[in-house]
Amino acid sequence: MSSIELRSVSRWYGNVVAINDITMTMGPGVTGLLGPNGAGKSTLLHLISGFLEPSRGELTVGGAASWRNPDVYRTLGLVPERPAVYPFLTGLEFVRATARLHKLPGPDRAAERSIAIVEMAAAQDRKIATYSKGMRQRIKVAAALVHDPEVLLLDEPFNGMDPRQRLHMMDLLETLGDEGRTILFSSHILEEVERLSGTIQVIVAGRLAASGDFRAIRRLMTSRPHVFLVRTSDDRRLGAALIGRPSVTGVEMSSRGLQVKASDYGAFSREIAGLTREHGIQLRELLPEDESLERVFAYLVEQ
Amino acid sequence: MLSVQARTVASITLRATMGRRRALLFALPPLILVLVTVLLKAAHAERADWPSLILGGFGLAVVLPLTALIIGTSVLGAEIDDGSVVHLLATPVPRSTVILSKFAVATGLTMLFAAVPEFLAGLIATGGPSRLAVGVLAGALAGSVIYNALFVMMSVLTTRAIAVGLLYLLVWESLLSNVVSGVRVLSAEQYSLGIANSIARDGNLNAHLGVATAAVMGAVVTVIALGLAVRRLGAFSLKGDAV
Secondary structure, eight states, X not given: OOOEEEEEEEEEXXXXXXXXXXXXXXXXXXXXXEOOTTSSHHHHHHHHTTSSOXXXXXXXXXXXXXXXOGGGGGTEEEEOSSOOOOTTSBHHHHHHHHHHHTTOSOHHHHHHHHHHHTTOGGGTTSBGGGOOHHXXXXXXXXXXXXXXXXXXXXSSTTTTOOHHHHHHHHHHHHHHHHTTOEEEEEEXXXXXXXXXXXXXXXXXXXXXXXXXXXXXXXXXXXXXXXXXXXXXXXXXXXXXXXXXXXXXXXXEEETTEEXXXXXXXXXXXXXXXXXXXXXXXXXXXXXXXXXXXHHHHHHHHHO | OOOHHHHXXXXXXXXHHXXXXXXXXXXXXXXXXXXXXXHHHHTTOSOTTHHHIIIIIIIIIIIHHHXXXXXXXXXXXXXXXXXXXXXXXXXOOOHHHHHHXXXXXXXXXXXXXXXXXXXHHHHXXXXXXXXXXXXXXXXXXXXXXXXXXXXXXXXXXXXXXXXXXXXXXXXXXXXXXXXXXXXXXXOHHHHHHHHHHHHHOOGGGXXXXXXHHHHHHHHHHHHHHHHHHHHHHHTOOOOOSOO
């Protein structure tokens, strides 16, 4: 069984620290690597996949160091983020060539099996140049799976996919995880990670900000104070009514409308509509003010 | 017997190289060489020694290195540029197999697109299989090997391989090796000229090295360049997030 292990791994470029002293272990099942853009997710995946040398620390995949060790790819499959694939090959040719590079005994059979897994058989004889972004992503997954690896790394696998393709890819990763493979994928979108993985690793500014069961981390995320911007026909009257509610911890009048601090995201969202109706106030706009992932991550780091 | 990995790398490389518009680009210099030779032949050029000037000064000194530069820097360089090389490197293929297969394809193509036209031009210029024609063919074949080792190495060492390669050709080979005699011992152009001259025995080829020196140095440079390329490819790194 193959696991990914990092012990105090750091990576820096000159004075810039991209990955800062990360220790973690990932075993069978699906693990999501979550973090805002530029947090170091790709750097971390490149380190794990042997395409970057750790500046410090120890990193092993299935017990072997991945840097300068092409043999690690016998148990490791990588789906890189960049969409570049040989455009002049057909999907089948690409996956079969990958099977040959792995020296598999039956490259044709392996390619066929792998293409079937990602449901690309219908398009396998078309040139990759004619594929949509989602199809390219799937054929890349087929190539990464052709040697039946125990560890699969995917860098932003859902980028550029439409909702249907996204669901299909999620199901696929789930199945692969259930089969006992170690699946690690990166994403900057909370919902993708939520839908897919039981365990997540949150990376912010090169550090491991949170790690473990998704539900626990999700609770941390939803129970944090939220700020909403509310615009109504009568801001002042609504403000007075809101401040009496236990879910609201602060109200401030501003030129843009009412700024409401809520301690409980769910309770506030449920109450606001009834409250305006009750007072005959017209609700014109309700905007979450701090929903950017960066804020969520910043909050997690503080915890 | 070539391994299945080597054959796969070579076949993808061949398709990638010939499929690009660059294929037209590297067919251009040899075409010009043959055309100029035909024109000179038809015009009954005044100087009797024009064949060796054209075949040496233009064929071996310009057409061959330029063709090798375009091909040698693209067989691996293009994949590194667009990132598709990751698909190749995320497999257990020995890095030496990658470099040697790419190098073999580049050398073969350069022989086809530069050495063969050079021989053809030699045949036209001298009116048959002369010593000069065979000599420049031998020089061009050897040059295809040496230049491509250098240019494949450059494409792994730097993302600006074409610029570095051009600088090498223009500054080192064309300028310095004509002024500083010591530089000639380290010039791929002189290796191919030396080998060509050992058969052609023509002073106009401007060869400054004996065949033994040219062959040995050419082999040494080729082995070192390929060794460096393998070493560097083994440490191929991807850039991380925009930090």
